[in-house]
Amino acid sequence: MENEKLSLPNYSIPEDIQNVVAVTTLDRLYNWGRRSSVWPLMFGLACCAIEMIAAQTARYDMARFGMEVMRPTPRQADMMLVSGTVTKKMLPSIIRLYNQMPEPKYVVAMGACASSGGPFKEGYNVVAGIDKFLPVDVYIPGCPPTPQALIAGMIKLQEKIDKQSIKHVTWYNKEKKDGNYVPMPILGPDLIDVRRNAEIRDVAAAKESA
């Protein structure tokens, strides 16, 4: 049944158990459980991490939405909040953390740097957006985003979770078991994305002079 129609169930419930029984779909129950306990990875990269901490303090209190349990280990985290500039040197660690997170997992790019490189995009050690490597679910604009903006972004993620269906999600799909595995980049003369090895070789060979 469509989620929207749930509030109007066309089942006739016997009168004596009307206050005891609720009708819902498995999807809705499943998503309600997941969206109310999104555990973020305790993971701060730069300035945005400070606003992330501020969002958890008494004034903004992200716990109201069920996502305050920060886990330092990726094994227990559902969501990676990329809070700050992603540098080339840091990227392999981020990818490793992402690969270690169990499904279902989400990535939120917090702030201009994580979304696109931001003010530091031109820097030689800066990755112009984490979405070059990880599938990003929500982008939060701002430099840094205020705690309110962060919470709004989190609510967007909850809306996204609400719309997922147990029938289609990739993590129960036997064929796509490693669907979200990202190969580890290598730190060479510059950042080597191993998926682009052939391209790197071609461009380097075509280069004019050493």
Next chain:
Amino acid sequence: MVTPLTATVDLVVRFPGIVTADVRPGYIGFIINKENLVEVATAIRDEFGFDLLTAVTAVDYIAENKMEVVYHAYKTTGGAGLVFRVQAERVDPIEVPSLIEIWPGVDFQEREAWDLYGIKFTGHPDLRRILMWEGFEGHPLRKDWKEPFFEEETKPFKSRWPDGQHTFAENKNPFRDNLNFPKDFDPEKYVVDKEEDLYASLERYTTKDVEGNMKTDHIVVNLGPHHPSTHGVLRVAVTMDGETIIGLKPVMGYLHRNHDKIGERNTYLQNIPYTDRLDYFNSMSNNFGYCTTVEKLMKIPVAERAEYIRVIMAELSRIQNHLIFIGMLMNDLGTMYTPSLYAFEERELILDIFEAVSGARMMCNYFRFGGVVRDIPDDVLQKIKGLVSERLPAKTDEMERFLNENEILVARLKGIHVLNAEDAIKYSVTGPVLRATGVPYDLRRADPYSIYDRFDFDVAVRQNGDMMDNYLIRFDEIRQSLRILEQALKQIPQGPINSQKAAYQVRVPAGEAYGRIESPKGELAFYVVSNGKPNPYRYHVRPASFVNLTAVESMCRGTKIADFVALLAMLDIVMGELDR
């Protein structure tokens, strides 16, 4: 009162033929023959008493085919500093003697100069790259090194201005990405650096016999870069005997955002918002340091009212920094969240004031050359008065009452990680960490900038140099900041907030300037070289966290790993400033 730009020491008379005075317009100090650097530096420390070497950095004068290493030395008794430099031909290998034997505090800074400029410091025992990784191609701060997204030498780029035609930087790069590889590079044949040099630099023992036959071995542990207690993305490689630390090397650069390189492409004004993102707790202090430096170069006065506004903002910033420090220290000691929630409550009130004056909570971008960008409205001044006279003193007392005599806190802090004054100066440690060892060195008194000489306050000093004193001195500093604030709020005059006309670009005469301020973490300094053009020729940040971390290895040897976590909190490092 402003201290003179340079100390009245005549090195030329003392070392005829070896030292020459720097006569380039706008420059001060002395040029020392490369071969005699160690000899002269020893005399500078021992004979002339410049015991604190605060900054070492390099400048690439590509037009003259020279590489220059600039040193700034100061006396911990206060007063003006001494600038001396060596010049080397710009032909690889560029070699300059290391000063690590004289001032061990140059360790990381020399490694940085090697990493970014490719200057080999002969005699440095552990000259590895520090901000980039081993294997990275080239030395990025050299003027002939171009980043992958290179568009033009200087901003504003022609593609953006004046006709507003925008091209994406991606379209100019063959990878359509921030990548650049040397000619004929084959990624599949690349041998990955296994960081053997790093592990080899750690102190270790192979196997030792303990009373008879039991054999023990060291283990190597990597803390970070993803670790809940490293305050960001610092990584520390440690060798341990059980739980005792034998050797320790910080590994950094995981947040190296290329401030120096971007800063040299930017115009002077464009750099102000970038300084916000150095020490992201204290954007006001960073603005202060940068504007002070450029004003020194431009030789312009600061509007009277703006001077007061600057002091008010910088001191508020210091208070909230120390509050966070206390909260984070408690987090690392194990009282997860409760004290830091109290600290953040007060911090929010101060951030409200920043937001009211500048429009942003954290990245204020509030200072301009010659003043500040907006005036403080009267109601905000009233709000600050309320905070300073009632709320903050009461809350500071409350925190002290709750925490100071806590049994666990005392057990974890008292007598742990003692740093003596001699070592602290040797390692160029500044800020509260230095003052906790009994050295009353506060730039607001020792080398007064802005209008700090008008205020009546004491330099907070503690004598033991252990963690407990480091913790208590933060409360002392909050109290002194409140004292300064009270006076500043009483004295603040009406008037213009900027001595200059608003302009998109400033004219900066050729020369160099080293401006330093007492940021909450220690000495924050900027070294700016101008060649008269709209962009700085050299823009260098001397961050407090980075240099203070030099002392960490010697402080930790022989202590427990759990205390190291507390020590990192105590040094009050912040990665944005550490890695830049």
